[in-house]
Amino acid sequence: MPSRFPSRILPYLLLAPSVLIVVVFLVVPSIQSLYLSFFQTSPFGDRMIFVGLRNFTRLFRSAEYLNAFWVTLIAALIVVGVGLAASLLCAVLANQRIRGSHLYRTLMIWPYALSPAVAGTIWALLWHPTAGWLPYAIQALGGPSLNWMTSGNLALVVVSLAATWKMLGYNVIFFLAGLQGVPRELEEAAEVDGATPFRRFIHITLPFLSPTALFLLIMNSLYAFFEIFGLVDVMTKGGPGRATDILVYKLWRDGFVNLQTGLAAAESIILFVVVAILTVLQFRFVGQRVFYQ
Amino acid sequence: MTRRLVRAFLLAVVLVGLLGPAAAAQIEVQFWHSMSGAAGRALNDLVERFNASQSEYRVHAQFSGSYAEALTRAIAALRTGQAPNILQVYEVGTQTMLDSGAIIPVYELAESRGGIDFGDISRPIFNYYAVDGKLYSMPFNSSTAMLYYNKDIFRKAGLDPNRPPTTFDEVLEMGRQIVASGAAPHAISFGWPAWVFEQAHATHNQFYANNANGRAGRATEVLFNGPFGVEVVTHWRRWAEEGVFVYGGREYSANQAFISGQIAMLIQSTSSLASIEEAANFEVGTTFLPRLEGYPRGNSVIGGASLWVLKGQSERELDGVWEFFKFINRTENAVAWHQGTGYFPVTNSAVKTLLDSGWFAENPNSLTAFLQILTGSDHPAAQGVLLGQFVEIRDIVDTALEDALNGRVPVQRALDQAAARVNQVLADYALLYQ
């Protein structure tokens, strides 16, 4: 038990700013979202009709909404799958006991400073059918002529890769830290026993990395669901033809362009359920190590 | 030294004292708009000239993002009494504004203040923003759609550059010739497909929605999945199958293909004329929208935006708003606005001045769209459709058109599905206003 200062009022004073802001700007608006989700509103907000669960049933029966869910899931899969694999590779490389690994670490994590919007802009350029270098390179190597702005599937892949690329730095930092937590004696013992680097990796390193990997899985999923609005807005605006219409993008469009605030609130609540599930998973499988001593 | 300072100080005080009251009495008029680029510059110019022309009112023009963003912000600001005096709203927001309960119709201001001859406003533009002959918002930046074409490609394909297609059939024929000759990879594309679909209805006098396109009463059902709509899209689908038509995205993306010579013809808003003429390194021609034979003549639909006056202003502020509107409608300003942006000259007097000065002779492409709307009829079906939640509806129609044109869904089914969704949207919207 840590020390106890005897003051009775001070803790409340110290907590007041945080609690106040949390309640006013986070908790209350979230509850209002819930309330609003049961209504249909006029664009100017001057009229509201109670419609019960209709917004929710409409959403779940709407091909457009289900498409948005599907698109977001695929993006999340790519971000998590490709992202964790690639950053693990980078982390392993940067972790080797060779000179300059510190420099390598820096050179691998700097994309973390990029914003989703800038990352999206850069990838939009890279893949541009006329000004971009990638389509040209692919064609020069004998591949097909790719125009990501007209192919829905390709657009989704490009957007997801852009999002993945931006998060690589973050993942590498955590994987590096995780790798450094692997007891060296075990590795060396295995090496002496004649285990190949590959087997050493699978049987020793990976188990020690699993908390980190789980943590990153959840953080990357949250990222794909909630943080790539800017990337989509800059690259595709949800197109071509809704191929990259992630859930948050549809929410923004329904709430701020189509002025259907009740429907948007319903979408907000569904997103809340998603993040609640992810957070509970995080606290259960990862949190135990982190938050309780 | 000190005496000079004191005198300077006293002079300053006196000056402030003299100017102060005048400055304090100057009425501020907040004008939220969405004009950027060349149009933004022309607008700021217009506002500066207004402010310089008199000292009673000061218009403060604020770029507030896209049309959708500006509208959302204005709605939020209304709730806290911080709304602007004048709000520029896109044409698809017309029904929304009419239903908002937050506007002061322009005809009311005209009744109490006078000074603007509504008869001078171009008829089709007036009709778009009027209900029962009464004008609700002040026309400002209006455009329509027309057919742009690349005269150089026409020549290369062996076509007469002064004989662009007039009918759908001619588009297909000439398109085939263009593609076959290799003059261009494809022949035609559109910007804003859903809008072009509305244009097709209006130019052939076909109702897009019931209740006279929402002008005789609230529209509750759309009619675009009827025989006419299906025929139009079926034609487009055939063009696509033959490689004559290529899909160009939902807004302005097709412009790039036209400018770079990948398509020979483009159906697009007249507001793109200036930028296309500037960027194109070929001779640009323009003509009326192509027609389907066998249907009556209608008119092309007005696009763009207009200026709405919001409630909650003082009488003096409304005076300022009205003075600004009078200023905009003055011939020399309407002329300058057209020349600076490519939007229609709103008043007939402005058109006459442009004609007299030889402007249209030097810029024939500026005349095309105007001639198109002036030679069309003003049958109700040609006046443009008023729908609540129009932005969402255009979205739904865009998706249906994409599916139909890409061959993913048969034309009738795509249109039927879209109509069903749109009717649901309209029904929900109507519930709010029972």
Add this chain to the structure above:
Amino acid sequence: MSTPAMSVLAGAGYRIRRQVKTGLTHLAAWGTIFILALPVLYALVMSTLSFQEAYRFPPSLVPGRHLLANLQEAWVHINMGRLLFNSTVVAVAVAVGKMVLSVLAAFAFTYFGDFRGKWLFFGLILITHMLPLPVRIVPTFELITRLGWADTYWALTVPFFASATGTLLFRQFFLTVPHALADAARIDGAGPMRFLVSILLPLSRTNLAALFMVEFIYAWNEYLWPLVATSSDRMRVVQIGIKTLLASEAQAAEWNVVMAGAMISIVPPLLVLLLLQGAFVKGFALQQEK
């Protein structure tokens, strides 16, 4: 059968294999870094080209000489100075705000035993983890409009001052501080605030730097909220400015200028990352392992 000669050879072979392995590792590392940086390298090259060069086919990988011209164009076109100023104000305010509130809250949770409502407040702060912006964006937007904060720095900063991550980070850290320090302070008659400021804060330097880095970058890169909460040129932030650079209707995007602008926008968060990355690794990442 191993003779001394053979073991020398074996030893040499081992060394060579080790060197080759090290060399390959370096190569792989540089290769990975290069591939990772490829998009930005291309962007950098693009920012040095002229408009015609930008659209030349095949695309050129050779840098041009228009960097300064493009930077100037980007700067002037979207009033980059104002954008950078706004983003800096917001990012610093949010980062500092989160630091202050997190430290205060964590201190309250750690050094005052179990006071009434402690776990309620703790849960309340933690629950913010489950309330990202999209979950509450419409009512929050209406709230800030009602407060008159639309299009001001208040809207962009105050709602973000509380931090679940920060509070947890510091609470975690405070729990590892030896009791003796606090006990000594109490015995000396020092109040809790003095203890916090004179002893805990200096000890927390790494965590403070780590949190600052994370939150500065996060706030600098925010897009959706500034898009919704601000509208005027005066209050625009850099991220929205980039979007403005890109948006042009009928014209082809001036990629060279866009990239120049993008490069400018990266500099501040990149600097912060480079300066504080060590602290971040120590303060954040390693915490996960405890």
